[in-house]
Amino acid sequence: MDQKMRTGGTPTMSDAMTVTQSLEIRPLKPGSGFGAEVIGCDLRSTDDATMAEVVKAFQHHGALLLRGQSLSPDQLMAFIRHFGTPEGHTIQDFTLPGFPEIYVLSNRIENGRAIGAHNDGVGWHTDYSYKESPVMSTMLYAVEVPEEGSDTLIADGVAAYEALPPERRAALEKLRLHHSYRHFMETREHQRRELTPDQIRDNPDVIHPLIRTHPADGRKALWPSTGTVTEIIGQDEPTDLAMLDELVDFITQDRFVYRHKWQVGDVLMWDNRCTLHTGTLFDDTKYIRTMHRLWVRGDRPY
Numbered sequence: 428m429d430q431k432m433r434t435g436g437t438p439t440m441s442d443a444m445t446v447t448q449s450l451e452i453r454p455l456k457p458g459s460g461f462g463a464e465v466i467g468c469d470l471r472s473t474d475d476a477t478m479a480e481v482v483k484a485f486q487h488h489g490a491l492l493l494r495g496q497s498l499s500p501d502q503l504m505a506f507i508r509h510f511g512t513p514e515g516h517t518i519q520d521f522t523l524p525g526f527p528e529i530y531v532l533s534n535r536i537e538n539g540r541a542i543g544a545h546n547d548g549v550g551w552h553t554d555y556s557y558k559e560s561p562v563m564s565t566m567l568y569a570v571e572v573p574e575e576g577s578d579t580l581i582a583d584g585v586a587a588y589e590a591l592p593p594e595r596r597a598a599l600e601k602l603r604l605h606h607s608y609r610h611f612m613e614t615r616e617h618q619r620r621e622l623t624p625d626q627i628r629d630n631p632d633v634i635h636p637l638i639r640t641h642p643a644d645g646r647k648a649l650w651p652s653t654g655t656v657t658e659i660i661g662q663d664e665p666t667d668l669a670m671l672d673e674l675v676d677f678i679t680q681d682r683f684v685y686r687h688k689w690q691v692g693d694v695l696m697w698d699n700r701c702t703l704h705t706g707t708l709f710d711d712t713k714y715i716r717t718m719h720r721l722w723v724r725g726d727r728p729y
Contacts, residue, residue, distance in 0.1 A: 450480045455490055456685040461583045462490035470496050470506050470694070478509050485510065485564070486643040490581050490685065490697040497692060498568060500526045500719070506694070507566055507721045514555070514562045514722035517608070517630065520544070523719065533717040535571070543717065546617040548706040550653050551582065551675050553699045554722065557608035557655045559633050562699055563725035569693040571717035576709025579687045580679075584648030584701045587678040588638065591649070599674075602637040604651070605658035605665070615654055634660065635728045637674075641701050642726065648701035650728070651675050678703060699725065 455462025463484040468477065470493060485491040498506070500523055507513050513528040521543045523529040533543030555561040567579065588596065608630035609622055622630075637659070639650035651674045658665040687695055697704055709716060 450477055450484070452484055454488070455492055455687075456583070459583065459586060459682075461488060461586065462492065462581070462685055463488040464492040464494075468493055470498060471502060482509055485696060485698065489583055489585065489701050490695070492687070492696075493694045494690060495692050496568070496694050498694070500529055503529065503566075503568055503719060503721060507723060510564055510696075511723040511725075514724040516722070517626070518544075528721055530720040531717065532567075532720055533571070533715070534711045535715050535717055544618060545711065546706070546708065548704070549617055549708065550615075551679055551703045551705045552652045552654050553650065553703055555699070555725070556635065556652045557606040557611060557630060557633060560727050561635075561725050562722040564696050564698055564723040565704070566694065566696040566721045566723075568719040568721075569689050569691050569695075570719060571715050572689040572691050572693075573709045573714030573716050576707060576714070577689060577716050578707045579689070579695065580705050580707065581685045581687070581697050582678045582703040583683045583685070584639070584650055584678060584703065585641075585646050587680075587683045588647050588649040590683075591677075596638070596647075599649070600636075600638045601661050603634050603660040604637055604656050604671075605632060605634055605660060606652070606655040607632045607657050608655065610657050611655040632657075639700060639728045641698075646701070649674060649678050650701070651678065652703065675703070700728070 450468070451466040452463045453466065454460055455464055465481055465484065468481070481491065504513065504526065515528055516522060516530045519527065521531045523531055531543030532547055534545040535542050553561065554565050609627055612620055612622055637650060639648050641648065651671050653675055656668060656671055659668065659670055662670065
C-alpha cells in the first residue's frame with residue numbers, strides 16, 4: 428500500500444481511497460493527509476481487528492469520521508472505550524440520564540426545560556486545555572441535524588507547525604501558556620457562569636507548552652487555544668496575548684481547516700493533542716440540533 432509520508436515519518440493518505448487489511452479509508456481534507464473517513468463500517472458489528480485499525484487511523488491522522496451509524500448510548504460507550512478511558516464532564520447539567528460521560532448538545536426544549544447545552548464550543552479551542560491532563564479526544568454523534576449551519580471546523584496543528592519557518596518553530600517551542608478554567612467560564616460568550624468554590628478548587632490553573640508533541644509518533648503541533656489562556660510565559664509581557672491571536676489566525680487558515688457538514692448518524696472524533704476546533708451557529712428559531720458528546724481521558728502535554 429502506497430502512502431505519502433508527513434515530516435517526521437508520520438503516514439498520511441493521498442486523495443484516493445486507501446485499503447488496509449480490512450478497512451477502507453480516505454482523507455477528510457484531500458491533498459493534506461489530515462483525517463480519516465472510514466468507509467462502510469458498522470460500529471455495531473465491527474470485530475476487534477478492524478477496530479484496532481480504526482484506532483490506529485485516528486492516532487496518526489488527527490480526526491476520524493464514520494457516517495451512517497445508528498448507536499445506542501451503550502454502543503457509544505463501548506466504541507469510545509476502544510480509544511481509552513471515557514472522561515466525565517466538569518458541568519453535569521446536561522449529561523444523558525444514566526450515562527454521566529455522555530453530554531447532550533441541543534436547543535430542544537422538553538417540558539419547559541432545555542435538554543442540552545446550546546451554542547457550546549463556539550470559538551477556536553482545544554477541549555479541557557485548563558486541565559493538567561486535557562482530554563485526548565472529543566467525539567460527537569449526530570442525533571438531529573439542521574438543514575443548514577452548525578458545521579464543525581477542525582484545524583490541523585501539525586500542518587500549521589510544519590508550515591512555520593524553522594527559526595519561528597524554535598522560538599515558539601520555548602513558550603508556555605497559562606490556562607485558567609475560572610477565567611474561561613466567567614468571560615466566555617456563551618454559557619457564561621460564575622464557578623462554585625468547589626469548581627474553583629477542583630480546576631486549578633495549569634501551564635502547558637505552546638508546541639505539543641504527539642505521543643503516538645512524536646510529531647509536533649502548534650497548540651494555541653482561545654478562552655482559557657491568560658498569559659504567554661516566556662515572552663517579555665506575559666499578559667499580552669497578541670501573539671496568541673496571531674497564531675490562532677495562522678492555524679485556522681482555510682488550508683489547514685477541515686469543515687464538517689453534518690448528517691444524522693455521523694460519528695466524528697478529533698485528536699485534541701494536535702488540533703483546534705470550533706462549532707458554528709445556525710438558525711435556532713428554525714432548526715433543532717442534538718448531538719451526543721463524549722471525551723477520552725488524556726495525558727499531560729509535553
